Amino acid sequence: MIAATGPVEAFVQSAPLPPRPAPAAPRMAWHEGLFAGLASSAATVTIALLLAMAAPHLLSWAVVNGIWHGGPAACRAGEGACWAFLTAKGPQILFGIYPPGERWRAIAVVVALTALALWTLPPAHWTRRTLIAWIVGILLSLLVMGGAWLGLEPVPTSAWGGLPITLLLTVLSLAIGFPAAIMLALCRRSPAPILRWMSIGFIEIVRGLPLLSMLFIAAVLLPIMLPEGFTIDNFTRALAALCCYSAAYLAEVLRGGLQAIPPGQAEAAAALGLQRWQTLRFIVLPQAIGKVLPALTNTVVVIIKNTGLVLVVGLFDLLSSARAALTDPDWPAPFAETFAFVALIYFAICFGISRYSLFLETRMNMGHRR
């Protein structure tokens, strides 16, 4: 250490520097960009003209002439959007063919699953208790939907419908697919050749097939391949295909995470005397999953969007219920309003999760910068 004497003192920082403001971003103010050149000005004028042409039509259709109250007659007479259809058919779109008298059960399931999902968002809540709450929540949801229990009227899965089906399929395929994905990812990176090749075979075949074909395959092959007298409902068939799909895709994401963990981590754990299983459980997996959390949440978005495909195997999910509602001959089939409503629900869920994924990514990068 240098003794602080004489002229050296002049070069040693004695007090912390005051915080300085960040340099101004070299960005143009938003209005400067509008006419920043010939191409830009042309684009601005074209877009503004198109907007000016389209906006009045859209506004008059959706708002000015929109029909908010009344029945089918009002919609037939009017020229605007038939929002009244959504008010009248809303419950049918949201809950499908679930017996109307028992609808409170479907509502309870949607509320419970949404509440659980919202509770899980802050990383501080990622505890063992939350995991147990999810398992209990999913099992209870299935029991409440199905009934024949605690004096609830039994409702077969063929009568389930709407948003609860969409949410249950998503949650179940993730809950079953995620542990399977961990197994597959570990097998794919294992030195044992038979396990590795079986895992590669499964992942690549599933990823090579369109989900629509997989749903179709599950729908036609499962009944043939199970023993006689053993019936399997549409819900389970669709769920089987979705589980294979999410397991294969999540496994590939997890493999990326496993690859990113330096081998030194496992070696250090072994040097500390941890067993193979303990190394995996406490050292490798937590870090690997942590690294790919944003990618995992993005896969969740893909899986939610894909639940819309189950209508091809005859399940009454949100989209399929909306289509069924449109077939009512009394109403003039306001498809644009109905599909916009369905799209909005999907958008709210998926956009929310994408933003959450971005949040996780920033949070992760902050951890690295520290």
Next chain:
Amino acid sequence: MSRSSRRYFARSFVLQLVALAAVIALVIWLATNAVHNLASRGIATGFDFLDRAARFPISESLLPYTPSDSFAWALAVGLGNTILLSMLVAILSTAFGVLLAQARRSHNPLASGLTAIFVESVRNTPLIVQLLFFYSALIFSLPGPHAALNPAPGVFLTNRGLYLPWPMFDHGRWLLSSPITGHFNFEGGLVLSPEFVAIVVGLTLYSTSYAAEIIRSGIEAVPLGQWEAARALGLPERRLFRLVIMPQALRVIVPPMTSQYINIVKNSTLALVVGYPDISFVTATTINQTGQAIEGVAILVLIFLVINFAASAVLNAFNRRLASRVR
């Protein structure tokens, strides 16, 4: 080899054998059930049905088809439609993707804002909802042939499809055949069915939103110093982009674009939803007609695996050529 690692290998060997035995047992169990079930339902097995006449109509196809053709040819016709659809969408979505990527990167807030809204709303809603929307819009909101929309000369849009002028080879020379109003419908020119228009428009918009983001992130992955250095050398913007930025950006763009093109082929199976006869549609009809689900599914799986491997082989070769040109 230490004792513990020898024990580990022995255990791993036993574990692998158990896993293999379990999978083989599962397959045998499923197969026996299938054989038993098929026999009790009186369904034939084998691929003999491929030579029989299909006897179902295919509403439109690239390859010539009549219901008296064989099942094998019907499947080939479906595959032809799938390839036509995927190629068309791949080309269109790449072109629009480049445009949108530039628009989103531009300093023009109107262009970048609108592009962002488009990309986010398309990517965060299911493709199947978009397809059903477009199909319903074409079928229900467009006028009939008598009051056809005529957005450009020779182009007519009705609820029966889109009519376009199309070059035709007639009497030894090329002619531009335009649709003309006939007795009940338009005659001449190129006719695109509402099903085809819906699946092409829907799939193109969906794929464009993905392509735009891939291209944008590829361009943004090129360090800013490259732009600055090229400008310092006095390269004009157009050549700067073509000679300096694009070759480097392509290295980042090509791998995700490869999976995006394969995704287009896979997503094209949603043609089933709007009723365009692609390969999955024809396979589903074949299984319905013959009851031979296992064979039908096997053909479908085989076709998709071949498409996948072919597509990734071609694009990997392209990628290798690209990556080897180190600058």
